[in-house]
Amino acid sequence: MITDTRLNTSLSILLGSALLGGVVAPAPAFAEGVTAGTLIENIAVASYDEGGTPRTVNSNTVTVRVDELLDVTLTSLDPGPIAGRPGNAVLAFELTNQGNGPEAFRLVADTAVAGNDFDVAVQAIAIDSNANGTYEEGVDEILASPHTTAVLAPDTMLTVFVLVIVPDAAGDTQTSTVVLSAAAVTGTGSPGTAFDGAGADGGDAIVGTTGALATARGSLINSVVSVALVKSVTLRDPFGGTSAVPGTIATFTIEAQVTGTGTIEGLVVTDAIPAGTTYAPGTLALDAAALSDATDGDAGAVSDAAGIAVNLGNVDAEARRTITFDVVID
Numbered sequence: 001m002i003t004d005t006r007l008n009t010s011l012s013i014l015l016g017s018a019l020l021g022g023v024v025a026p027a028p029a030f031a032e033g034v035t036a037g038t039l040i041e042n043i044a045v046a047s048y049d050e051g052g053t054p055r056t057v058n059s060n061t062v063t064v065r066v067d068e069l070l071d072v073t074l075t076s077l078d079p080g081p082i083a084g085r086p087g088n089a090v091l092a093f094e095l096t097n098q099g100n101g102p103e104a105f106r107l108v109a110d111t112a113v114a115g116n117d118f119d120v121a122v123q124a125i126a127i128d129s130n131a132n133g134t135y136e137e138g139v140d141e142i143l144a145s146p147h148t149t150a151v152l153a154p155d156t157m158l159t160v161f162v163l164v165i166v167p168d169a170a171g172d173t174q175t176s177t178v179v180l181s182a183a184a185v186t187g188t189g190s191p192g193t194a195f196d197g198a199g200a201d202g203g204d205a206i207v208g209t210t211g212a213l214a215t216a217r218g219s220l221i222n223s224v225v226s227v228a229l230v231k232s233v234t235l236r237d238p239f240g241g242t243s244a245v246p247g248t249i250a251t252f253t254i255e256a257q258v259t260g261t262g263t264i265e266g267l268v269v270t271d272a273i274p275a276g277t278t279y280a281p282g283t284l285a286l287d288a289a290a291l292s293d294a295t296d297g298d299a300g301a302v303s304d305a306a307g308i309a310v311n312l313g314n315v316d317a318e319a320r321r322t323i324t325f326d327v328v329i330d
């Protein structure tokens with residue numbers, strides 16, 4: 001009651017000019033209305049004339065404390081299924097305290113969603129501590145279990161990251177969905193459910209239209225890229241035939257096949273010069289275009305000691321790159 005009296009005094013200026021009849025205090029500019037704990041006061045005034053002297057009489061003050069509404073929304077921040085690959089992936093969500101009081105929210109990520117081609121494993125749930133929309137290890141806070149946000153002021157939005165691991169067994173183009181839920185820590189329930197005394201400033205907490213519980217779905221599509229090498233040889237002997245004799249030129253063909261979805265990074269193909277043969281200088285080629293033997297600006301380099309090396313760099317699937325070189329049988 002002491003607190004109420006103090007607030008009555010500070011807030012009564014809102015209604016100092018109240019007229020006869022009900023008057024509601026101007027609402028602060030919150031989406032969900034007057035902040036929980038606000039005291040709405042009303043005083044009626046009667047004005048009259050007594051023998052030429054104006055008089056006024058005030059009514060007693062009626063005070064209503066605004067209860068706390070518990071409401072929350074959650075949306076996926078990903079524009080669609082994110083591209084994943086076996087290993088780590090990050091799904092992003094936005095949580096908003098739609099209530100009119102301070103509230104924390106408990107987060108639960110459900111990975112076993114009907115229709116999934118595979119289920120991811122949840123590694124952690126994190127908060128975008130520096131509010132840049134990107135998860136950064138060591139910067140953004142990992143929530144300890146049970147995953148509960150800090151107490152959020154009304155209308156506060158928070159970016160939440162669900163860090164998942166895509167299993168190695170997940171196939172190319174397979175999809176998986178994660179359902180994240182956020183529940184008001186004070187309680188959830190059907191709209192109108194009351195938690196007596198559990199709201200801001202000792203008022204009640206009342207479940208709002210959202211049920212104080214929100215869910216959102218984030219999904220990913222797996223991309224698996226792989227490389228296969230297929231090697232073959234053709235022979236030209238000194239007599240116009242295909243026998244393998246000293247002096248026969250052996251042309252090796254190595255086909256690098258990049259299959260699946262995505263990009264292979266830093267692909268380098270190497271091959272030793274076989275014992276009993278000597279590299280035929282100037283014969284290294286990539287997709288029928290000559291490469292110099294020297295280690296220089298092009299993709300290829302050859303020496304009898306080190307063999308051939310062709311740096312294909314980043315290769316998008318699907319792709320086939322063909323390397324050829326000649327050796328002479330000693």
Ligand SMILES: [Ca+2]
Pocket residue numbers: 068101102103104186198199200205
């Ligand atoms: Ca609260």
Ligand SMILES: [Ca+2]
Pocket residue numbers: 128129130131132133134135136139140
């Ligand atoms: Ca961040």
Ligand SMILES: [Ca+2]
Pocket residue numbers: 291292293294295296297298299300301
């Ligand atoms: Ca070269």
